[in-house]
Amino acid sequence: MSKQKLSLQEQLLKSGLVSSAKAKNIKSDKYKQEQLKRNNNIAVVDEAKELVQKALAEKVERDRELNLQIKQQEQQKELLAQIKQLIDLNKQPQDADGFAYNFTDENKVKTLYVSETMRDSIIKGRLAIVKLANKYEVVAADVAHKISQRDAASVIVYYEQGAETADTKDDPYAAFEVPDDLMW
Numbered sequence: 443m444s445k446q447k448l449s450l451q452e453q454l455l456k457s458g459l460v461s462s463a464k465a466k467n468i469k470s471d472k473y474k475q476e477q478l479k480r481n482n483n484i485a486v487v488d489e490a491k492e493l494v495q496k497a498l499a500e501k502v503e504r505d506r507e508l509n510l511q512i513k514q515q516e517q518q519k520e521l522l523a524q525i526k527q528l529i530d531l532n533k534q535p536q537d538a539d540g541f542a543y544n545f546t547d548e549n550k551v552k553t554l555y556v557s558e559t560m561r562d563s564i565i566k567g568r569l570a571i572v573k574l575a576n577k578y579e580v581v582a583a584d585v586a587h588k589i590s591q592r593d594a595a596s597v598i599v600y601y602e603q604g605a606e607t608a609d610t611k612d613d614p615y616a617a618f619e620v621p622d623d624l625m626w
Contacts, residue, residue: 521592528589529572533579534560545571545599547578552598554578570600 451469454460537557543564544553554571556564560580563569570586572579573596581589583600590597 525589525592525596526574528585529574529579529581532581532585534569534581536580543571547573547598552578554580556580564599565601567601567603571598572596573598 448456451460451465455462455465536555537560538555540555540557541561542553543556543561544551546552560569564571564580568583569580570583572581572586572589578598583603586597586600590600
């Protein structure tokens, strides 16, 4: 017994998925499109091609956005690496037996033990406290300025030198100086 190969249309008719009237309509529509194409040289709109082109355009747009995100992540990693390098190369040694210097970070009081000269330098703006991966380090003011240009959130304590406000000039209690070395 030799099996006869049936076309897709015949297979669908035989299985009952498509009615014969619907098959005839599809066949006549296709024939009409062929005639229009041949006689008038009119390009018949092919929905499948349009869908493919639309899908390709969407894919290109998604790829472009993904590449942009990846590029931004790489730039962020590069900035963090620069900050880490600046801190590692310029950090000042801390003194575990030194004075406790209290400061706030994210509304929490933190303590760093530094020598008395370092504490005075921090207060006068020659040194600053920076944060890297939940660890605090003391660096020079110019290094802190470079770090703040890359990521301002990394600089925790930095008193700029000569930064007097208008309030301090008009303050009636300016003659009564509060000592900076007040220990709690």
